[in-house]
Amino acid sequence: MTKLVLISRDYDMAHLAPMIRRAAPELDVTMHGSHDALDAEVAVCWNPPVGAVAALPRVRLIHSIAAGVDNILADPRLPDVPLCRVVDPQHARGMSEFVMWGALHFHRQLDQVMANQRDRVWLRYDQRAPATRTIGVMGLGEIGTRVGLDLHRAGFAVRGWSKRPKDLPGIDTFSGADALPAFLQGTDILVCLLPLTDETRGLLDARLFAMMQPGAKLIHVGRGEHLVPGDLLDALRRKQIGGAIVDVFPNEPLAADDPLWDAPDLIVTPHMASVASPETIGLQVALNVRRLVGGEPLHHRVDIARGY
Incomplete structure (x- = not known):
């Protein structure tokens, strides 16, 4: 079973866990700081603490919960693994x-x-x-x-x-x-x-x-x-x-x-101009994890050199 960990320095991401599980019941979702978080292969992030992702020895994918990834790329210790973002059609x-x-x-x-x-x-x-x-x-x-x-x-x-x-x-x-x-x-x-x-x-x-x-x-x-x-x-x-x-x-x-x-x-205004729905976030994260496990190309992968 593939484990995901939800990581943020200042945003409560707990409401995303049931959305990811609903889209892919086979995934194991946990929160940053929990006893089993270090086993995670996927880090689902928004403004993560510096070094939090690097502390995951098995991480294979980092996934933003939004279109922007600059808050993730700001971490100088970010592991060299694929980074994906959410693209909400709305x-x-x-x-x-x-x-x-x-x-x-x-x-x-x-x-x-x-x-x-x-x-x-x-x-x-x-x-x-x-x-x-x-x-x-x-x-x-x-x-x-x-x-x-x-x-x-x-x-x-x-x-x-x-x-x-x-x-x-x-x-x-x-x-x-x-x-x-x-x-x-x-x-x-x-x-x-x-x-x-x-x-x-x-x-x-x-x-x-x-x-x-x-x-x-x-x-x-x-x-x-x-x-x-x-x-x-x-x-x-x-x-x-x-x-x-x-x-x-x-x-x-x-x-x-x-x-x-x-x-x-x-x-x-409090960063509210346009926000992806929790359902869209859960679905796109879950589908990308399935593609990762299946060895398929990832959707909405970020070009690290360009930053988007």
């Missing part, structure tokens, strides 16, 4: 819903309306056509493409930026570092949906904010480590960034004394 839809809400929040000036309510100010703003508002999507993978096309269908002017050239209907596309300034300067609302790589780590910093139009908005739903929090805080205070919605942070959960909680014109 993940792109959920992300698109969240970004559409954020875009409409800024487009319809609801950020200003909410501020006016606190000050008991009754002020009705003129409505602008979506085509007069340019939304820039950084990252044109499967999810970024879905988000960009949905925004285009809603009538917004959409542009996209990616590492390599892309051709998307109705979307102005930019690619490569040299095109980043022109992409940013024409963007009213910036959406970050990039993967985390050495090139994108810390990309949302003072230098990038300075390239944006003064008062432009930010919706950050990529990876936490894209963001330099102190630079965003400074840009908000100086009104270089006119408002932001941030769903992912370098350190999660956000500490109670973190100054971002009280930052002007910032909405903090």
Whole structure:
């Protein structure tokens, strides 16, 4: 019987155990720290403690419970075994819903309306056509493409930026570092949906904010480590960034004394933009373990060099 261990530093993963067992009753699922965990051949992880996976002498597969794996790759002692991720077919839809809400929040000036309510100010703003508002999507993978096309269908002017050239209907596309300034300067609302790589780590910093139009908005739903929090805080205070919605942070959960909680014109959300269902996680982990046991190619295997 193949044993799996659920490992996380700060997330209770116990609810995933019955989902995995339901999908593959032959698997033995245990929790990190239990007496039999060291026998595990599969480590199912989210933000595992450094060295926790390396401490498993029989481990043959590491499996994330989400699309992102940067929290796992951050462990310098990670064993040289396959790493897989969960790809929820509904993940792109959920992300698109969240970004559409954020875009409409800024487009319809609801950020200003909410501020006016606190000050008991009754002020009705003129409505602008979506085509007069340019939304820039950084990252044109499967999810970024879905988000960009949905925004285009809603009538917004959409542009996209990616590492390599892309051709998307109705979307102005930019690619490569040299095109980043022109992409940013024409963007009213910036959406970050990039993967985390050495090139994108810390990309949302003072230098990038300075390239944006003064008062432009930010919706950050990529990876936490894209963001330099102190630079965003400074840009908000100086009104270089006119408002932001941030769903992912370098350190999660956000500490109670973190100054971002009280930052002007910032909405903090708890990494909720789009989350795979427990049923999907259980099914994909179970099926991949079966493929591992059967010597078959694994689904959604991560290219360690690329980080996704």
